[in-house]
Amino acid sequence: MSEQKLAAELRTEFGKGYARRARMANLIPAVIYGHGAEPIHVTLPAKATTLAVRTANALLSLDINGEGHLALVKDIQRDPVKQIIEHIDLLTVRQGEKVTVDVPVHVEGETAPGTVHNLELTVVSLEAEATHLPESVVVSIEGRGAGEHIHGSDLVLPKGTVLLTDAEALVINISEAVEIAEETETEAAAEGAAAEAPAAEEAAAE
Incomplete structure (x- = not known):
């Protein structure tokens, strides 16, 4: 920077x-x-x-x-x-001094068809030279399949930086898109039933 x-x-x-x-x-x-x-x-x-x-x-x-x-x-x-x-x-x-900074995680690429990614950590803590601070940590999810996980230890860090965030911390989780779709359909059905209930009660009362 x-x-x-x-x-x-x-x-x-x-x-x-x-x-x-x-x-x-x-x-x-x-x-x-x-x-x-x-x-x-x-x-x-x-x-x-x-x-x-x-x-x-x-x-x-x-x-x-x-x-x-x-x-x-x-x-x-x-x-x-x-x-x-x-x-x-x-x-x-000062020039060459090491400082601790929180850096945003930037996701690149697309996961495998039928999957979605969830960014669990939006920032990670790094130690870096004050005059060479990275703007972000880039993570590629290209072709990643369901069930895959990216942890702190998997990150490719900018040159001259050290990860301070827990190496075992979950950064990105890849899951089946169908699970989200089913949840959305279930929620939509529940909302539809809730909306129909008052109408049914009014019809019965008439």
Whole structure:
């Protein structure tokens, strides 16, 4: 994952009132912490930052008054209605440093005819270099048959990463599609019977 370069400005004001004014000025309040240092409070340009953090575990290269800081996005607070970013927590990292991140599982391919796959784990935890973080773990299910299982130990990990999720954890389960179809038909029949019951009662009452 490449670094996203952003210009940041130090801030000395805090609180909801300041945060509201900052957002009106197209700025996002953020805090940088880590390595035992005092937290650094900054503001980031809203548009560029929103684009930069679209991917999980975004790595930001910040210019703070001419001084460079590498920081990993750890938490994003959003407005529950508007979904705009209200605040970002950043973790200071160094070149070559190992960090723990949760990475989404991306499924590719199609299972054998008459089967379906169920993604049991949507993310896995990895240890990786802070400046070489993978965006996802790709799992191929091409041609997989019913009854097959893919566990953590079966994952092909990006170079330089170590799996922290339990190796025995079930990631993907392949099953017969007919089982799901039968369940759907049974549920539909039950719903139909429930809908017909009141009509039958009304007819009997008449």
